[in-house]
Amino acid sequence: xxxxxxxxxxxxxxxxxxxxxxxxxxxxxxxxxxxxxxxxxxxxxxxxxxxxxxxxxxxxxxxxxxxxxxxxxxxxxxxxxxxxxxxxxxxxxxxxxxxxxxxxxxxxxxxxxxxxxxxxxxxxxxxxxxxxxxxxxxxxxxxxxxxxxxxxxxxxxxxxxxxxxxxxxxxxxxxxxxxxxxxxxxxxxxxxxxxxxxxxxxxxxxxxxxxxxxxxxxxxxxxxxxxxxxxxxxxxxxxxxxxxxxxxxxxxxxxxxxxxxxxxxxxxxxxxxxxxxxxxxxxxxxxxxxxxxxxxxxxxxxxxxxxxxxxxxxxxxxxxxxxxxxxxxxxxxxxxxxxxxxxxxxxxxxxxxxxxxxxxxxxxxxxxxxxxxxxxxxxxxxxxxxxxxxxxxxxxxxxxxxxxxxxxxxxxxxxxxxxxxxxxxxx
Numbered sequence: 125x126x127x128x129x130x131x132x133x134x135x136x137x138x139x140x141x142x143x144x145x146x147x148x149x150x151x152x153x154x155x156x157x158x159x160x161x162x163x164x165x166x167x168x169x170x171x172x173x174x175x176x177x178x179x180x181x182x183x184x185x186x187x188x189x190x191x192x193x194x195x196x197x198x199x200x201x202x203x204x205x206x207x208x209x210x211x212x213x214x215x216x217x218x219x220x221x222x223x224x225x226x227x228x229x230x231x232x233x234x235x236x237x238x239x240x241x242x243x244x245x246x247x248x249x250x251x252x253x254x255x256x257x258x259x260x261x262x263x264x265x266x267x268x269x270x271x272x273x274x275x276x277x278x279x280x281x282x283x284x285x286x287x288x289x290x291x292x293x294x295x296x297x298x299x300x301x302x303x304x305x306x307x308x309x310x311x312x313x314x315x316x317x318x319x320x321x322x323x324x325x326x327x328x329x330x331x332x333x334x335x336x337x338x339x340x341x342x343x344x345x346x347x348x349x350x351x352x353x354x355x356x357x358x359x360x361x362x363x364x365x366x367x368x369x370x371x372x373x374x375x376x377x378x379x380x381x382x383x384x385x386x387x388x389x390x391x392x393x394x395x396x397x398x399x400x401x402x403x404x405x406x407x408x409x410x411x412x413x414x415x416x417x418x419x420x421x422x423x424x425x426x427x428x429x430x431x432x433x434x435x436x437x438x439x440x441x442x443x444x445x446x447x448x449x450x451x452x453x454x455x456x457x458x459x460x461x462x463x464x465x466x467x468x469x470x471x472x473x474x475x476x477x478x479x480x481x482x483x484x485x486x487x488x489x490x491x492x493x494x495x496x497x498x499x500x501x502x503x504x505x506x507x508x509x510x511x512x513x514x515x516x517x518x519x520x521x522x523x524x525x526x527x528x529x530x531x532x533x534x535x536x537x538x539x540x541x542x543x544x545x546x547x548x549x550x551x
Contacts (some may be wrong), residue, residue, distance in 0.1 A: 130200040132206065136318040137165050140265060144169045147281055151309035153302060154287045157349035159316030159328055163258065166285045167196075167203035170254055173283065174224050174231065175209070180253035183245070183275055187262035189235025196258050197233050236267050251279035261298045270273065290351040295511045299351045303499070316349045325531045356513040358526065359489065364506070365406070365496040372397070372408050373437045381541025382455035383533050384462050389431045391421045392415050394505060395434070395539035398545060400520070403493045405542070409434060409504040410534055418465040422446065446470035454540045485539035486526045488546035505534040 129141045143149060154162040170182050185197045198221055204213050214223045225477035229250060245252075247365040252275040257268055268286075276282050290299055302311050306359055316324060316332060336343040344350045383392040395409030411428050413421055429435050434443050438450040449469030454474045455463055466473040489495060499506040508531050515523045 132168055132542075133165050134161050134314070134319045134323070136314055137161070137312075140310070140312050141165070141169065144283065145172065147283070149310045150282055151286065151306070151349065152431055153285045153309060153311045154285070154314065155290055155302060155311060155349055156287075156314040156371065157316065157345070157347040159319060159332070159347070160314040160325055160349060161195075161319050161323070162287050162312075162314055163199055164203070166256055166258075166287055167199040168206065170200065170231065170256060170285070171203045171207055171209070173254055174229050175212075177253065177281065178227045178229065179250040179279060180281065181229050181247055182254035183252050183271070184231060184233045184256045184258065185236050185263075185271060186233075186258055187236055187267075189237055192233045192235060193217060196256070197222075200231055236263060236271060245275065252276055253279050253281050254283045254285070256285040256287070258287055260286045261291055262295060265297055265301075290349055292345050292347065292352055294351050294357075295513075296351075300507065303503075313349060317348075323509050333353060343531070356516070357510075358486065358512045358514060359495060359509050361492055362495045362497060362509045363489065364499050366500065367406065367408050367498045369436070371431070372406075375399075375406065375437075378438065379541040379545070380451055380453050381454055381537035381539070382466075383540065384456050384459045384534040385414075385533065386417075387415045390533060391416055392504075392533040392537050392540060393425055393428075394502070394534050395437075396538060396541060400545075403491075405489070405492055405538070406540065407497045407502050407505050407534075410505050410537075412504060412533070418462050419469070422466060422469045422471065443487065447472075454543060456536065456540055458522045474544070476540055481543060481547060482539070483526060485543065485546060488542075489538070502534070505538070508532055508534045 127136055132242040133141050140152070144152060151167075154166065156162045159546050160265050170184075173180060174182060184192075184200065186192050186196060192308065197217070197220060201215060204210055204215075204222070212225055214225055216222075220233040223229070224231075226248075228248060230247070232245065234245070255272060255275060257263060257271075260268065272284065276284070288298055290296075291301070314330070321329070332343065332347045335347065341352050345352045377400070379396050379398060380396050381396075383389075384390045391414075393409075393411040394407060397406045397408065398404070400408075411425060413424055414423065429438075429449065429451070430442060435449065439448070443449045446466075449471075452472045453466065454476050455466070457463070457476045460475075463473050463475055495509060497506045497509060512530055512532065513527065515527050517523055
């Protein structure tokens with residue numbers, strides 16, 4: 125069968141189409157908005173893979189069984205028709221499966237209401253080389269993991285497809301998951317603007333443009349497939365940045381904060397820089413530890429600055445003791461004994477103001493031109509700042525006080541570290 129990819133998939137899927145057929149990756153995560161054709165793409169490549177690899181069977185999953193027939197089942201049937209290979213496939217709904225007649229390979233459809241039931245699926249021949257999780261935000265991480273563990277074995281080649289529209293909330297597990305670099309996985313973004321106009325109805329385009337004009341945030345989420353946040357973000361000025369060691373070494377003003385912790389709250393450290401003329405904050409270094417005493421965290425910080433080469437940002441030669449570092453630490457004032465310990469170890473440990481500046485610290489951070497975070501260097505800081513949200517009462521009204529109880533260890537480090545700047549009069 126000769127396939128003309130450009131006639132089947134939108135232009136921005138061409139390279140991904142080739143990557144699937146060549147097995148360049150093992151996991152394909154497709155993120156997009158309405159009309160992006162991501163589900164159409166997956167259904168087409170699944171049918172192609174079934175035809176190309178005679179030992180490969182496919183399992184197509186939705187969270188709930190009652191959503192299968194009018195979604196993924198119809199989608200695979202559409203793909204079979206689009207490829208003009210209907211005569212080679214037998215489709216049944218009881219059981220819900222599609223058989224490739226020449227070899228007996230099957231595309232099986234299952235809900236994951238009870239993942240344990242999937243362990244009983246048996247194949248007459250071959251193995252499950254393909255698994256597709258449609259609308260994967262509906263699943264729990266452990267459900268997806270259970271399905272993969274139960275089915276993807278007994279063969280050489282495996283493809284996992286994962287498709288979803290990003291939820292608004294940045295704290296959703298899928299929004300976090302796609303930010304993690306994983307070997308063998310590619311994350312592909314798409315939206316309706318990359319699809320040929322004649323593939324979409326004018327009504328669909330008009331609906332998208334209307335929403336764009338009247339509710340741009342919702343348009344970004346639903347049609348562009350962007351995680352926009354819930355509108356409750358405490359910090360709307362956070363921006364991702366990628367900094368080189370050379371760029372970090374050229375900052376004029378450095379600041380360092382520590383949040384005391386042991387367990388379940390960690391000991392935490394952040395390194396940052398500030399440009400007062402543009403009112404921009406740059407967060408470029410972080411560290412955390414659990415169940416470590418003051419002596420251990422002091423040693424940990426020392427080794428971190430030495431072994432990573434970060435000492436070059438602050439010193440002309442590598443220090444051999446805390447007293448030799450050109451670093452001033454500003455910790456939480458709640459533990460005078462810990463501050464005294466760090467001073468005894470040789471750190472230049474500055475004691476912050478004890479009370480009255482917490483809320484103003486938040487206000488000052490919110491007022492900055494930008495809070496730039498190097499997400500690769502500081503994943504925890506990125507997650508905390510982008511996920512920190514105002515709370516709501518039972519009526520859905522926003523509670524005006526700054527939230528407590530949400531993860532904020534790196535945020536606290538930044539507040540402590542920058543206190544000597546924002547407590548100055550006139551700032």
